[in-house]
Amino acid sequence: xxxxxxxxxxxxxxxxxxxxxxxxxxxxxxxxxxxxxxxxxxxxxxxxxxxxxxxxxxxxxxxxxxxxxxxxxxxxxxxxxxxxxxxxxxxxxxxxxxxxxxxxxxxxxxxxxxxxxxxxxxxxxxxxxxxxxxxxxxxxxxxxxxxxxxxxxxxxxxxxxxxxxxxxxxxxxxxxxxxxxxxxxxxxxxxxxxxxxxxxxxxxxxxxxxxxxxxxxxxxxxxxxxxxxxxxxxxxxxxxxxxxxxxxxxxxxxxxxxxxxxxxxxxxxxxxxxxxxxxxxxxxxxxxxxxxxxxxxxxxxxxxxxxxxxxxxxxxxxxxxxxxxxxxxxxxxxxxxxxxxxxxxxxxxxxxxxxxxxxxxxxxxxxxxxxxxxxxxxxxxxxxxxxxxxxxxxxxxxxxxxxxxxxxxxxxxxxxxxxxxxxxxxxxxxxxxxxxxxxxxxxxxxxxxxxxxxxxxxxxxxxxxxxxxxxxxxxxxxxxxxxxxxxxxxxxxxxxxxxxxxxxxxxxxxxxxxxxxxxxxxxxxxxxxxxxxxxxxxxxxxxxxxxxxxxxxxxxxxxxxxxxxxxxxxxxxxxxxxxxxxxxxxxxxxxxxxxxxxxxxxxxxxxxxxxxxxxxxxxxxxxxxxxxxxxxxxxxxxxxxxxxxxxxxxxxxxxxxxxxxxxxxxxxxxxxxxxxxxxxxxxxxxxxxxxxxxxxxxxxxxxxxxx
DNA sequence: GTTCTAGAAC
DNA sequence: GTTCTAGAAC
Numbered sequence: 001x002x003x004x005x006x007x008x009x010x011x012x013x014x015x016x017x018x019x020x021x022x023x024x025x026x027x028x029x030x031x032x033x034x035x036x037x038x039x040x041x042x043x044x045x046x047x048x049x050x051x052x053x054x055x056x057x058x059x060x061x062x063x064x065x066x067x068x069x070x071x072x073x074x075x076x077x078x079x080x081x082x083x084x085x086x087x088x089x090x091x092x093x094x095x096x097x098x099x100x101x102x103x104x105x106x107x108x109x110x111x112x113x114x115x116x117x118x119x120x121x122x123x124x125x126x127x128x129x130x131x132x133x134x135x136x137x138x139x140x141x142x143x144x145x146x147x148x149x150x151x152x153x154x155x156x157x158x159x160x161x162x163x164x165x166x167x168x169x170x171x172x173x174x175x176x177x178x179x180x181x182x183x184x185x186x187x188x189x190x191x192x193x194x195x196x197x198x199x200x201x202x203x204x205x206x207x208x209x210x211x212x213x214x215x216x217x218x219x220x221x222x223x224x225x226x227x228x229x230x231x232x233x234x235x236x237x238x239x240x241x242x243x244x245x246x247x248x249x250x251x252x253x254x255x256x257x258x259x260x261x262x263x264x265x266x267x268x269x270x271x272x273x274x275x276x277x278x279x280x281x282x283x284x285x286x287x288x289x290x291x292x293x294x295x296x297x298x299x300x301x302x303x304x305x306x307x308x309x310x311x312x313x314x315x316x317x318x319x320x321x322x323x324x325x326x327x328x329x330x331x332x333x334x335x336x337x338x339x340x341x342x343x344x345x346x347x348x349x350x351x352x353x354x355x356x357x358x359x360x361x362x363x364x365x366x367x368x369x370x371x372x373x374x375x376x377x378x379x380x381x382x383x384x385x386x387x388x389x390x391x392x393x394x395x396x397x398x399x400x401x402x403x404x405x406x407x408x409x410x411x412x413x414x415x416x417x418x419x420x421x422x423x424x425x426x427x428x429x430x431x432x433x434x435x436x437x438x439x440x441x442x443x444x445x446x447x448x449x450x451x452x453x454x455x456x457x458x459x460x461x462x463x464x465x466x467x468x469x470x471x472x473x474x475x476x477x478x479x480x481x482x483x484x485x486x487x488x489x490x491x492x493x494x495x496x497x498x499x500x501x502x503x504x505x506x507x508x509x510x511x512x513x514x515x516x517x518x519x520x521x522x523x524x525x526x527x528x529x530x531x532x533x534x535x536x537x538x539x540x541x542x543x544x545x546x547x548x549x550x551x552x553x554x555x556x557x558x559x560x561x562x563x564x565x566x567x568x569x570x571x572x573x574x575x576x577x578x579x580x581x582x583x584x585x586x587x588x589x590x591x592x593x594x595x596x597x598x599x600x601x602x603x604x605x606x607x608x609x610x611x612x613x614x615x616x617x618x619x620x621x622x623x624x625x626x627x628x629x630x631x632x633x634x635x636x637x638x639x640x641x642x643x644x645x646x647x648x649x650x651x652x653x654x655x656x657x658x659x660x661x662x663x664x665x666x667x668x669x670x671x672x673x674x675x676x677x678x679x680x681x682x683x684x685x686x687x688x689x690x691x692x693x694x695x696x697x698x699x700x701x702x703x704x705x706x707x
Numbered sequence: 708g709t710t711c712t713a714g715a716a717c
Numbered sequence: 718g719t720t721c722t723a724g725a726a727c
Contacts, residue, residue, distance in 0.1 A: 095716090507708060507727060539708075601708045620709090621722075672716095672721060 001062045002086030003116050005096035012057045015151045024049040027059040047074055063123045072131040083126040083135045084147055090120050090669035091660045117668040137166030163299045237274040239427040240312055241327035242341045243287045244419050245394030257290035263420035268304045274431045276305045279312045313348035316384040325388040325430055327423050332363050352378040364393045367418030371426040388430050392423045504603045511604040515549040531571050539618040544583045548572045548607040555605045558596045563647040573636045576609040580698045592698040594636040597627050598651040623657045629664040632656040635696045
């Protein structure tokens, strides 16, 4: 399965060239005497090849379930069905498709892009319950090569293990480094096969689209919105737990990982929609990779069980992962200290946890766990949204410590199983009694704290608002580890405020100087008050693009913003809004968005007020586009919400800037800036749902960005 | 932030 | 040959 240009034919060819298995490739592009044929021809061809005892590749896009269902149904269970999904970046597929139809000139190329876009919008990843014994999802060239190797090595009577392989993050927000893919040489000999990959799809769709514009204008419901935007947020009870007994208690990692996976598998379904997260501080954690591999083998739902490298006491503030409960691998006295996770959690939770723990129990025996509700005075509660700590004691295999099991792994494994059962039972009891402890609850809890600066007028918005940060493990984790350094551990607080900051270059000082010395810049300033200065962006990226500068020394960027700046943020928003409305009164077709760059290039906090036409000669590169049209752009309304609730705004990774180019309305992908600009100049699709909410878009009253 | 430009992509 | 991107310099 895969879009045109994803490399299906190449895949088959490379396998068949070396494989000792009798393969037959059924390709709709060539099945009609070397020309494109029909689906029925493919079905018949496949059936007869199977009857002859051959193995068959169905070389066909098969992106939606309906298309592939007939092939799965073709033969009974005696024939094993596999899916290999070439889920490569849209841009790469487009680029290859355009290349192979290029002889017809640009128009053809443009249609290829349109077709790939359209097809990808219909993409449904296959599921095992469609009838596949094995599914392999390839998301980059490395995955593809691995799958090629796997199938090449498959002898005539060999079998592959069943299950789902490959990451399922179909809604990955960042697809980086397209150029890296393109720079790679195609495998030798593929150039002659590439030319006949699925032209039928392109031709037939291209014919249908002959009268339409060169690029897809999706006037349909923008399905891609859910894939590329921030709409879906995890809002579910989550337990973060460290690996029990494998650190100080020296429990064998391989055995421990087996038990973790076994117990997770047992509980993951009992827990309903709740989620389990195995956490380890180390970036190269052996236990994490063992567990990850074994969980994948067992096909455990990756939405319900994840592994996460990071500091368990800062999962929300540093990792963007909100966990309702965290497990503490403690000692039998339930006392702080001793190093490791126990020391870290007691230290981060403050004396409140010690008191609450004492009130619950005096000691703990191996294999047991106790649930301790965390008082709201604990920083773990207020900062991280953790409502419960579950202390758990595992078996001790460390001969240097008292009461060790003398290498008795029969007993050790039994106790470790008990420990995880007790832990997950404890979590289950929280889930049951709390109903749905969610981010919303977390936010409600936070709101209980006195917030003098906060008006009560927008409470309604808050309830609907999408809770703060998305979970984006890889990105988050990378920057997170960079900040913490590899060995920052149990010491607790104090080292997280300072991030690695680039120094400002001389060219980055212009806005700072304007804000601090407005009198020197009278010619460009269009409004000035004690709090802010407003000016037109020197290189506007849209018809209307202005900046509202904060006039506070030391407030260089969003990362510097704290709760004390809430009033200022609201002032800036108000000023920006006023200007947007002024522009709207002159041109009622404009639509505005107000927000900040997560990592600005210019010093001095500045709010962008920018019209959504992006019609500008200054918009020249990917960074320009993505800085306004990826999660890197933080809407002012969200920043205000986050700062008022958490005291800081979430910043998104700079990697978003190299994300593939997608239309901000219909979310279609485009191979380069000129093509993107040609598309957006006429795309009238409705904006993604995310932008239609909470006043993120500013437009004329009565006008509807939805139509 | 932009400009410049080599070299890749087309 | 022309278009486009990415990285360095500023």
